[in-house]
Amino acid sequence: MSILIKNGRVIDPANKIDKIADVLVEQGKIAKVAADLKDHTETILDASGRIVAPGLVDMHVHLREPGREDKETVYSGTQAAAKGGITTVLAMPNTMPAMDSPEHLVLLQAIIKRDARVKVLACGAITKGRGGEELTDISGLKNSGARAISDDGASVDNDSLMREAFRQAKAADLLTICHCEDKKLSGKGVINLGFNSTRLGLRGISNESEYARVRRDIMLAKEVGARVHIAHVSCKESVEIIAQAKQQGVQVTCETAPHYFALTQEDIVDYDTKMKVNPPLRTKEDIAAIKQGLKDGVIDVIASDHAPHTENEKDIEFERAEFGKIGLESNLVISIMELVQQNILDWTGLIKVMALNPARILGVDKGTLSLGKSADLIIVEPDTEFVLEKSKILSKSKNSPFIGRTVKGRVAYTVYEGKIVYQS
Amino acid sequence: MGWNKKDLLGLEYLTAEEIALILDTAESFKEVSTREIKKVPALRGKTAVNLFYEPSTRTRVSFEVAAKRLSADVINIATETSSVRKGETLIDTGKNIQALKADIIIMRHNCSGAANILARALEISVINAGDGWHEHPTQALLDIFTLKEKLGKIKGLNVAIVGDIAHSRVARSNIWGLTKLGAKVTVCAPQMLLPPGIELMGAKTTCDIDEVLRSADAVNVLRMQFERDENAAFPEQLDYFKKFGITEERLAKAKRDIVVMHPGPINRGIEMSSGVADGANSVILEQVTNGIAVRMAVLFLVSQAKEGKT
Numbered sequence: 001m002s003i004l005i006k007n008g009r010v011i012d013p014a015n016k017i018d019k020i021a022d023v024l025v026e027q028g029k030i031a032k033v034a035a036d037l038k039d040h041t042e043t044i045l046d047a048s049g050r051i052v053a054p055g056l057v058d059m060h061v062h063l064r065e066p067g068r069e070d071k072e073t074v075y076s077g078t079q080a081a082a083k084g085g086i087t088t089v090l091a092m093p094n095t096m097p098a099m100d101s102p103e104h105l106v107l108l109q110a111i112i113k114r115d116a117r118v119k120v121l122a123c124g125a126i127t128k129g130r131g132g133e134e135l136t137d138i139s140g141l142k143n144s145g146a147r148a149i150s151d152d153g154a155s156v157d158n159d160s161l162m163r164e165a166f167r168q169a170k171a172a173d174l175l176t177i178c179h180c181e182d183k184k185l186s187g188k189g190v191i192n193l194g195f196n197s198t199r200l201g202l203r204g205i206s207n208e209s210e211y212a213r214v215r216r217d218i219m220l221a222k223e224v225g226a227r228v229h230i231a232h233v234s235c236k237e238s239v240e241i242i243a244q245a246k247q248q249g250v251q252v253t254c255e256t257a258p259h260y261f262a263l264t265q266e267d268i269v270d271y272d273t274k275m276k277v278n279p280p281l282r283t284k285e286d287i288a289a290i291k292q293g294l295k296d297g298v299i300d301v302i303a304s305d306h307a308p309h310t311e312n313e314k315d316i317e318f319e320r321a322e323f324g325k326i327g328l329e330s331n332l333v334i335s336i337m338e339l340v341q342q343n344i345l346d347w348t349g350l351i352k353v354m355a356l357n358p359a360r361i362l363g364v365d366k367g368t369l370s371l372g373k374s375a376d377l378i379i380v381e382p383d384t385e386f387v388l389e390k391s392k393i394l395s396k397s398k399n400s401p402f403i404g405r406t407v408k409g410r411v412a413y414t415v416y417e418g419k420i421v422y423q424s
Numbered sequence: 425m426g427w428n429k430k431d432l433l434g435l436e437y438l439t440a441e442e443i444a445l446i447l448d449t450a451e452s453f454k455e456v457s458t459r460e461i462k463k464v465p466a467l468r469g470k471t472a473v474n475l476f477y478e479p480s481t482r483t484r485v486s487f488e489v490a491a492k493r494l495s496a497d498v499i500n501i502a503t504e505t506s507s508v509r510k511g512e513t514l515i516d517t518g519k520n521i522q523a524l525k526a527d528i529i530i531m532r533h534n535c536s537g538a539a540n541i542l543a544r545a546l547e548i549s550v551i552n553a554g555d556g557w558h559e560h561p562t563q564a565l566l567d568i569f570t571l572k573e574k575l576g577k578i579k580g581l582n583v584a585i586v587g588d589i590a591h592s593r594v595a596r597s598n599i600w601g602l603t604k605l606g607a608k609v610t611v612c613a614p615q616m617l618l619p620p621g622i623e624l625m626g627a628k629t630t631c632d633i634d635e636v637l638r639s640a641d642a643v644n645v646l647r648m649q650f651e652r653d654e655n656a657a658f659p660e661q662l663d664y665f666k667k668f669g670i671t672e673e674r675l676a677k678a679k680r681d682i683v684v685m686h687p688g689p690i691n692r693g694i695e696m697s698s699g700v701a702d703g704a705n706s707v708i709l710e711q712v713t714n715g716i717a718v719r720m721a722v723l724f725l726v727s728q729a730k731e732g733k734t
Contacts, residue, residue: 195621199436201536201557201593204620270544271537316513317535319556 001418002026004039008047008379012054013352014368023052025375028418033369043420045413047379053351054367055087055118055376055416056332057358059177060152060231060255060303062324063089063120065111067096072308072396078117080306080328080395082422085411087376088119088359088366089328093130094153100125100136102144109145118416119376121147121362123177126165132156138168147362150177152231153278155213157183159220166226175361177229178217180238181279185209190319192265192280200271202318205280211237218242222250229361230254232305234279236289243298253361255301258334259325261290263401273314273321274401277305291344300357304331308397326395330388330402332380336409340382375418384410427725431543431550434559435600443601447569449721450714456493457716466724467496471526474500475517476553477533482688483553483563486712487530490719499526514538515545522548527727531555536593549726557591562722563687564597566715568605570707571642573714574683579606584636585627586612586668587646587695590619594646594687599627612636614659614668633668634677642683645670645695661694670696675705683707 003025010021010033022037023030058081064072074091081089091108093099099108105122112120124141128134130151138149149169155178156162169176186209191197193204214230218241221228230242233256245252259277264284268275275281293299307324314321335354339345345353351367359367366376385408390398414422427445435443456464472491474484484500491498503517512520514533521529528549531539536556543550554560572578583602589595589611602609603626610628611618618629630636637643650661659667670684684696684705692698700706 193620195624198590198619198621199596199625201555201559201596271540312513315515317533317541318537319535 002041003043004041005045005047008050008052010052011347011351012369013348013356025418030369030375051380054355056085056354057088057367058086058304059090059358061089061306063091074111075115076396081118082414083394084329085332085378087416090121090123092152093123093125098125098130100128102140105144124149126151139172142172142174148175148177152179155179155181163220166221167224170226175227179231180210180213182209182213192282196265207235210279214238214241218245227251234260234282235286239289239293253300255303256290256299257305261287262334262338271318274399278323295344302353309399314399326400333407333409377415379413381410381412428729430729432722433539433552435561435597440604446721450717453720454717462493465495467494470496472496472498472528473521473526475529475531477503480532486715487719490716518542518546522546559597560593561597563594564601566718568601569718570711570714581607581641582639583607584610584640584643588617589613590617592646599625610636637678644685670700672699
């Protein structure tokens, strides 16, 4: 099957392309990017007035399978991803069982092979059962297809164990993704520490509980010369620490998520548990620092931290509700609204942080429209306005804080390996 | 002006006029408790359910007495937190009570915001009888009612709130209510018990009890809960009494007619000396009496609002 995409504004930062052109897809690969391609193809898509870009790479996704198929599955999650313009996801290892052994990864790979609608990469756990006490077989995880290791949702508290994890990850040439949270500081906190936690009478989580652990993980990675990726950066101090480390040549990269630049602690009105995320929504100053970090290139990646939860786990007392929100279907549009439309990033900058950079960090051949590469691409209508509706959510869980928002910038088509996997 | 809210969740959500209306209504109900037959038919045929997820005798009984003096039927449900965790969710419990055609749920809960969550899921009235560290509106209303009764006004008064501000729903409700009515509120506690951003709620902060007592027209002394399981280090009991306890010596340097309040139950010798608790400035038992009138007013107003009579 071949597809010719006509007259789109092609954005391909890897090849420094931002121009009106046609894109020809043949046999699942990018065959040609040029003006006025002749159309002897089965499918012609008119992309006039639309953006054509590489499919997005979301390196922080909880697909919940195996174990919590009531929240999400590989099938439902990758359908949701396709709708959001995402053609590659990194599945976080906090499943049941956790992805803490080659055997468990084999189990996951079978599910992926059967059900995935877009590319699913696996992430292994750092410690067994993500318990923070005993390291997994890190090189074994790598050999079973893990693209990275992480205990996401938890941080490895033991410094020397974490140092050893970095050492082994380096030996296996594997990326380590760190969920930075010092539980001794965050404790039973549920929202950002400050006026709003005081007003609502909820336990607070300080910025320090995040950035103290960012500092430690960077220091340990630097000591052993390992690559480290800091997950879901939410506060200004973390951005500063990472900027300094980058200047010193530490192999550190990092991500933020749309809710950390689109929402603040003030959005938690009337105990709305859809706003309960970890790390918590912070302040306007933190948002400004996150946006500046994206602009300056200190923050390399926007990932969703897609965290589906059932209504039973969310429609309860705020303190008891689960942390997390879904994001696969809103990641791009919220980023367009908050970054492109506010002139923080141009389209090239946006595609860099949402496709090219995460692909490079994960070491996968994605995120570009280079000739001969897998034809993973999206066609976006940047000016189409619509409302994010609960009834339209494809994810099994509906815990989105953005429901009801009027947004601009719709994914019209998502193409994965040369096939249309989503069409609006 | 009238009352149009089906719920009472906190004083943050009320206007000064709405607070004044509750106080005025309470004023008119206070007389009922002095009658030979302490009952009016205002809520006859209505059912009020006391749904308490946290142990409480004082507040529960006060609500029960208030509802009965209005001729409502009262049902008490005491739910252990653990059974909720295992079984029914808060909203399901609320919907079951609603299905029993009860009219008002009076809820005490250990989670902040529980009353907000229940109220928006139900059509019947929800009265917050204390939720976590968030609000305890009827306690603050009875404190304010008592203060107004003693000093004739609220506007311009200097009110000190002393104790564990960080973990106190009574403090939060008092700050909202008093500042809305024009009082100047200062909260006084060891630094570790002053929560961040409390100034933005309209209160000044200090760690110097003697300084705050010098200008205070009233002092509301909070119960110290030393058994708390929190990260923050807690002061030693004796040390706390020395530095923050309200004693006769301290009161001697305060205004002669300073009003001393306490939401109870008192830890004698920790928050205040027995001499102060039982002394001439103490209005602690009057607070208990006024609590009935204030809760009658709240029960009456929310049930009126539901019927659209106001």
